[in-house]
Amino acid sequence: MRELDEAMARLEALMAGARQAEEAVAEWSAxxxxxxxxxxxIEATTDALGVLLDLRIHPLSRARLDARRLADAITSAIARAEEAAEAARNALMPGA
Known part of the structure; x- marks a missing residue:
């Protein structure tokens, strides 16, 4: 009986860990x-997967940057948002 109790305790601990991981992933995903x-x-907002949700460009940026520099700045802002999402994922799931 003791072995069964120990096995059940390990199973419950595993299930609790799985629930915590699932909750953490759901929180990160949101x-x-x-x-x-x-x-x-210039501000870009992405979700956890890197999907662009919002892009804000101040009128001053539009006025002072030519098309190429504006495109580069937009790309940079998006890349930084994606990097922030990746850093958060790596903190949540090291080695993933």
């Missing part, structure tokens, strides 16, 4: 990540 460029005047 988060939003922001990256900025051009001194914060």
């Amino acid at each position: 988060r939003r990540f922001t990256g900025r460029a051009d001194e914060g005047r």
Whole structure:
């Protein structure tokens, strides 16, 4: 009987750990990540998977940057948001 009790206790501990991991992943999945460029005047927001959800470009950025530099700044802001999402994932699931 003792072996069965120990096995049940280990199983319950595993199930509790799995629930905690599932909750942590759900919380991470719901988060939003922001990256900025051009001194914060361009702001990109992505979800945990890197899907672009919002892009804000200050009028000053539009006025002072030519098309190529504006595109580069937008790309940089998005990349920074994606990097923030990846860093959060790595903190949650090291080695994943």
